[in-house]
Amino acid sequence: MVFVGLLVLSLFHLSLVGSHQSSQHASSPPQPAGEQPPEGSDNLSFPWSRLRLPRYIIPLHYHLHLHPNLTSLSFTGSVQIQIDVQNNTNWVVLHSKGLKISNATILDQNLTHLSDQVLPVLHHPSHEQIGIFSPRVLSSGQKYFLYIEFAADFAEGFHGFYKSTYRTSTGETRTLASTHFEPTSARMAFPCFDEPSFKANYSVRIKRNPEYISLSNMPIVKTVEVGDGLLEDQFDVSVKMSTYLVAFVICDFKSVTAATSSGVQVSIYASPEKLQQTSYALEVAVKMLDFYEDISTSAILFPSKI
Numbered sequence: 374m375v376f377v378g379l380l381v382l383s384l385f386h387l388s389l390v391g392s393h394q395s396s397q398h399a400s401s402p403p404q405p406a407g408e409q410p411p412e413g414s415d416n417l418s419f420p421w422s423r424l425r426l427p428r429y430i431i432p433l434h435y436h437l438h439l440h441p442n443l444t445s446l447s448f449t450g451s452v453q454i455q456i457d458v459q460n461n462t463n464w465v466v467l468h469s470k471g472l473k474i475s476n477a478t479i480l481d482q483n484l485t486h487l488s489d490q491v492l493p494v495l496h497h498p499s500h501e502q503i504g505i506f507s508p509r510v511l512s513s514g515q516k517y518f519l520y521i522e523f524a525a526d527f528a529e530g531f532h533g534f535y536k537s538t539y540r541t542s543t544g545e546t547r548t549l550a551s552t553h554f555e556p557t558s559a560r561m562a563f564p565c566f567d568e569p570s571f572k573a574n575y576s577v578r579i580k581r582n583p584e585y586i587s588l589s590n591m592p593i594v595k596t597v598e599v600g601d602g603l604l605e606d607q608f609d610v611s612v613k614m615s616t617y618l619v620a621f622v623i624c625d626f627k628s629v630t631a632a633t634s635s636g637v638q639v640s641i642y643a644s645p646e647k648l649q650q651t652s653y654a655l656e657v658a659v660k661m662l663d664f665y666e667d668i669s670t671s672a673i674l675f676p677s678k679i
């Protein structure tokens with residue numbers, strides 16, 4: 374059975390079109406990253422001068438673990454990205470914006486660390502890129518796992534991984550955290566190859582307090598206790614998709630669910646007090662899906678858009 378998570382958040386969804394500033398000015402001449410002699414990391418210089426990422430490292434699968442905290446309004450996380458290396462190189466260059474990187478390592482296919490030490494991470498803030506230096510050459514034709522730990526505060530505004538609040542009828546303010554990644558804000562939530570042509574599968578895990586729920590593109594496979602009274606939701610692996618389609622929400626919303634004629638589950642989430650107002654939205658969503666199922670023989674699945 375296909376699960377369709379359709380999120381209708383009655384929230385100020387401001388689309389700040391054009392707010393992304395990319396520094397287009399005077400991009401220095403192309404300087405391909407390649408073999409570099411292992412030297413003291415003090416003397417490393419950023420290996421890549423273009424806005425677009427090098428093409429010779431392809432992300433295949435992201436294992437993303439997130440631990441958002443709606444009290445401290447910050448999050449920590451780790452991402453393990455399986456990469457396909459198509460040219461010998463000592464460098465992995467990818468996007469990251471406003472994230473504190475605490476640990477970066479590279480492992481081979483056998484999950485053996487290439488280096489005993491935490492790898493040097495260089496930053497190119499104006500291009501929103503980081504470069505991770507491996508003293509051992511990554512070999513063309515091999516696959517590796519890039520592992521990075523990071524932390525940040527929730528973003529202010531409506532891009533990246535940001536916090537929102539809503540007020541209950543008793544005047545209490547509640548906080549939730551959600552994502553808006555289009556076109557280039559996934560890099561504010563986790564280090565990634567944040568260009569639409571780099572499509573990969575995603576396996577997302579989110580830690581939360583029991584009084585909250587978490588939602589992402591895919592249904593939850595299981596929820597486990599992870600100590601400190603926290604639960605971890607483990608979401609199913611996604612189809613191959615671009616970073617900007619990844620989405621998640623941590624909130625105390627409730628849901629109503631209905632099934633289409635072919636058994637596709639449609640759920641609508643809303644703040645507990647707005648839940649009664651969602652029945653029309655649910656009816657429309659179910660009808661819409663019935664329509665699409667009629668015109669396409671296979672069940673459709675689309676990522677929850679927030």
Ligand SMILES: *[C@@H]1O[C@H](CO)[C@@H](O)[C@H](O)[C@H]1NC(C)=O
Nearest residue numbers: 410411412413414415416417
């Ligand atoms: C780093 O660069 C400085 C000057 O640019 C040089 O004196 C020093 O020897 C270099 N260190 C290493 C380890 O290459």
Ligand SMILES: *[C@@H]1O[C@H](CO)[C@@H](O)[C@H](O)[C@H]1NC(C)=O
Nearest residue numbers: 405407427428429459460461
């Ligand atoms: C890979 O390396 C070869 C030889 O150094 C070079 O000719 C080629 O352009 C490189 N390809 C990419 C995608 O960087």
Ligand SMILES: *[C@@H]1O[C@H](CO)[C@@H](O)[C@H](O)[C@H]1NC(C)=O
Nearest residue numbers: 441442443444445580581582
């Ligand atoms: C968030 O941080 C506070 C302390 O600042 C802690 O008491 C709480 O358990 C944390 N929540 C989560 C979900 O980790």
Ligand SMILES: *[C@@H]1O[C@H](CO)[C@@H](O)[C@H](O)[C@H]1NC(C)=O
Nearest residue numbers: 475476477478486491520522
């Ligand atoms: C960095 O992460 C690796 C992989 O999980 C771990 O083995 C290592 O202990 C970590 N290092 C630090 C300094 O946190």
Ligand SMILES: *[C@@H]1O[C@H](CO)[C@@H](O)[C@H](O)[C@H]1NC(C)=O
Nearest residue numbers: 480481482483484485515516
């Ligand atoms: C992984 O382990 C196998 C068996 O131990 C070995 O043959 C292979 O060379 C290893 N691969 C890498 C990339 O180290």
Ligand SMILES: *[C@@H]1O[C@H](CO)[C@@H](O)[C@H](O)[C@H]1NC(C)=O
Nearest residue numbers: 434573574610611612613614
């Ligand atoms: C990744 O997504 C593709 C479809 O886009 C799917 O065929 C493949 O099985 C997925 N990979 C994993 C590991 O689930």
